[in-house]
Amino acid sequence: MAFVSRSNGAIDSVFxxxxxxxxxxxxxxxxxxxxxxxxxxxxxxxxxxxxxxLMLRRAGLLDQxxxxxxQQDGExxxxxxxxxxxxxxxPTMMAGFAAMGxxxxxxxxxxxxxxxx
Numbered sequence: 546m547a548f549v550s551r552s553n554g555a556i557d558s559v560f561x562x563x564x565x566x567x568x569x570x571x572x573x574x575x576x577x578x579x580x581x582x583x584x585x586x587x588x589x590x591x592x593x594x595x596x597x598x599l600m601l602r603r604a605g606l607l608d609q610x611x612x613x614x615x616q617q618d619g620e621x622x623x624x625x626x627x628x629x630x631x632x633x634x635x636p637t638m639m640a641g642f643a644a645m646g647x648x649x650x651x652x653x654x655x656x657x658x659x660x661x662x
């Protein structure tokens with residue numbers, strides 16, 4: 546059996562024991578909502594530099610992103626050129642995606658697609 550907590554109606558945590566004040570709703574282990582939560586793919590929070598650049602290329606954004614990076618400070622340029630990992634919620638990444646006009650859903654989709662490469 547599972548005790549669940551919710552955020553905006555959706556399950557955000559599952560516990561084996563009652564969590565007073567946090568997870569007090571009791572559901573069976575085979576409840577569809579519990580199964581969906583437990584089987585949901587993990588959120589992608591970072592990708593390798595190779596995955597990120599390949600996704601930029603496939604999305605037709607590589608030249609646009611390179612132009613944006615060229616206008617940034619030296620640290621941002623170095624980070625783009627030499628980072629081994631690109632982290633979705635880093636301030637520089639968020640600024641770059643904002644400059645490209647991406648919504649948070651588009652950013653998530655970009656990273657999920659990149660993670661498959």
